[in-house]
Amino acid sequence: MPEKLQTRCVIVGGGPAGMMAGYLLARAGVSVAVLEKHADFNRDFRGDTIHPSTLELMHELGLLDEFLKQPHQELRELRGVINGQTVPIADFRKLPTRCKFIAFMPQWDFLNFLSSHAKRFPTFQLHMETEVVDLLVENERVIGVRAKTPQGELEVGSDLVIGADGRHSTTQTRAGLEQREFGVPIDVLWMRISKKQDDPEQSFGFFQHGKLLVLLDRDDYWQGGFVIPKGGFDEIKARGLEQFQDDIVTFAGFLRDRVVELDDWTKIKLLTVQVNRLCDWSREGLLCIGDSAHAMSPAGGVGINLAIQDAVATANLLAEKLRRGPVSVNDLRKVQARREWPTRLIQGMQVFIHRRVVTGRTSGEKKSLPFVLRLLKWFPILRQLPARFIGIGPRPERFRSPNAGHIS
Template structure:
């Protein structure tokens, strides 16, 4: 992966499209636009993509896009594991979950891949095009406006503050989007009652199955197999992390072992609260994705909960739809507000449908009347339903999780010539 040289303080840069945020939505969009011949800058406020506990469940819809771009084989080299079906475990009993073998895609499975490897791969291929520029340690602070029209962003970079002027600014900077704040758009919250504590647990025994979630005595543990360790998440009531810390690490470790005893001495690696990260679960959306010169996509437009692991895949779908609808117009230099609204018209409905599914799941799993700070309440009816989960429901769940409500496909052309010299790793 190559990085553009940091701009000097006071610089003014002109480009066709400035994308704020180097996550899945921002980088995928930047890659597709550069591939289609559009001059594009992607801003990422961190020095790299290496951060733990980011969404890294890659579904058949995204794998299909990588296949269409000729990147699938390379991606599968970095994927940890792939599963054609997922299971749940209720009180020690394995329950068959969604399966993906029936999907009309090249890959009929989901994968788990470290998000930083996925992003590095996309950034590396994007950097093969001379019209793609990645600015690391570059934080977009404010929109630049000409009247009601967004014409660029002010950026804090390594060498100081500089300005980027562009035909379009895309806010792909996640659920805490500064671009969304600066645009003063309304955020509608869904009121999710849980948070997640993420941590690593070393694998001591031979635990190697496709069980993604385990529920015991009202507590849920998520386990993502990383080979020699699990990336694990414990579901807690929202706002009760401080209370859990007051109980002490030994109580916390024993709580994990109560759910999955086979972890054994692996939990001893959790020897500091610094090794436990709080994910404050959000589920929200905005009603207006577009303003003249500005478009918000991905979590900036619709923050998803961890249910179904769909967040990354929806963000990528937003990016593909944005490129499909806007690449030619950006290439020609004419993008109207109506063009931007077409992106919302296409992607808002599948996002809201997915959120309704997540709200339903949250209500059924965590909407009981257990006291705050106590185990989540799993209803008897839900447990019975899970045991009797019919194949048709497993099939439907596989389709909705694996493909979503409106899977996108690559429609942008490859206009730009690649660099004649190899891209630096």
Template sequence: MSCVIAGGGPAGAMLALLLARAGVEVTLLEKHADFLRDFRGDTIHPSTLQVLGEIGLAEEFLRLPHRKTYELSIVTDTGPIPLANLRGLPCAYDYIAFVPQWDFLSLVTSAAARYPSFRLLMSAEAHGLIVEGGEVRGVRYRDAAGEHELRAGLTVAADGRTSVLRRAAGLVPREFGAPMDVLWFRLPRAPGDPDETFLRLSRGHLMVVIDRETYWQLAYVIPKGGYDDLVRQGIGALREPVARLVPFLAGRETLIEGYGDVSVLTVVLNRLRRWHRPGFTAIGDAAHAMSPVFGVGINLAVQDAVAAANLVAGPLRADGRVPEATLRRLQRRRMWPTRVTQAAQRVVQDLLIGPALRNRLGSPPIRPDVTRIPLLNRVPRRFIGLGVRPEHVEVPASP
């Protein structure tokens, strides 16, 4: 028996690679025809770089066009506030690598394709489960040729925050809410622009500014459900804060011709109480949708995939099935870092983002640069860089 994974995002692609590397027959279903969907999470943190290093892909990854960020800061109306300096992390990678997610996914799936037990089906949308005797035995999916069934010893839902298979399994997430949504768009770089990525904070406004070498990727944070109101005000309601918050972009904001140039991310923060059923588990956003706070969504998803591979590869190779007790162990292992990370995200949402968007955030106090104080920098550096429980690849490659 084999494993079938629905969803070719970071969680599904990494799990497929690790299982194929271990000699498990695995099929990865991706509903789109390619990975080229802009403005997806693309911060590759040291924890994920460690995983790539452990399976021999780090050098190949670092040959992709990328930008390294060693320090994180908030830029306020009165100046910058350093948040964390990643230099000195106890690992080989002390930076965040910004890489378009489609490049990351192409790298991972191309590596998986080197193993004969891997199969990738694009334009294949999983829409239901095969259930027999109370146990999930595979998926139903559709492609251009019609409807199909694919049987497997383990079915994994990695199909994102609106997971179809999670719903088919009767699993309902607990919602925690978020005070914001995010508008993603891009503007070109120009000679003389600064070389940095930062969060711009002002009364009533938040914007993430990401250096992409040839362009700026911008994330303008708006109140939850506020997109339609912004559209009614016209494109000037977006252009004006761009030029004011990021003065070096003044003049370029007119290149945003309309809201057709903007992608809207509806922010969701939730997690399942139970991730599994007999023969079935959810991982990544399907198990826990993360806020964009700290930019750790990809990395939590990859950590889920590593933990899952470590636990399920052996049973799948041995008799083609995974006991539900093993899936329960997976949830127990990954629930703690999920809870802690989401709790930290909720604190930032409640104390910083919500008040800032309501124009109720006071001027930040003048304080020393804590990134220069090793003891005070250690906690945020490790939390952002490695996470609460970094996972390591334990399942060996098949001979």
């Protein structure tokens, strides 16, 4: 017999969307259980960016000072090295937010921080190593989930299931929600390369003739993301490791003495990039948010922020009602109505970046900078536009959900 549990809301997935939604619902006094399939948050492939709008939310929650005590790097200006020329792209220093920078913090630190604070609310539960394998459905309404745990099967009954289980979402496939795919012409190779004290400062990335290497500063090493044409990994492998190491050096010459660290293909992970969106984010008893509702590409580094904004909108629109009882599908649709256009706008921009910038249809073998980048170089004030788009994003959310959860 499976173990059984009953809660007002069950959240599938402890990523940025699920953990923030869990925190906010518990803060509003809603009984909530977050189920995360892994034993910890220590996974390499997660992005590292915490945007000024998310930092603003942390301030509103009274957590900012403590949050900024966690190890992180602050990026006030985004620069790219494009065909050998350094180009300023976005300047965050004039944003109308408390923190005028992007904080680079490994996502496991961010999630550990958020979950440790959520656990202080008595109505919050976090179940690690709990993988949801199916939905419980009665009369067409989702009434909970079935999960696998090291101790055996667990059934969690709830008035609302929130699917926040990312790009390969079990909840949305089990719910039969229809999805629209936008073709993505790229994948990413993900690798670590050690760092030295006199390495250049972090920049957004190194572009060359339509190819791109991103280096994220993780304090004692670089997390590298090398953008390749979709399905192109086998060809790269066939050319051999030495050739691959040379490719990296042509982008970032300062890595010449260290690329030999990449001496085995197991050290280079293939991450497949997707961009898609559900037509309906909900059905009776179930709502999908974050990448589960709309998988984001790494382009622009905005997926985490968008997932968090979804969570805030969810709590704003549903917490009060959930505290009193079940919510209707019309209530759930309000979350999609609120969050769909920012999602469309950002995904539209990502598809544009894939087609025109990363795969380089416009860049060819030209040495000169694209016109838009030349404008950013000539007129510093224009750098505030990408800063706003990346740092705050369209339709930023503010907390309106109640603060009724008593901290223990």
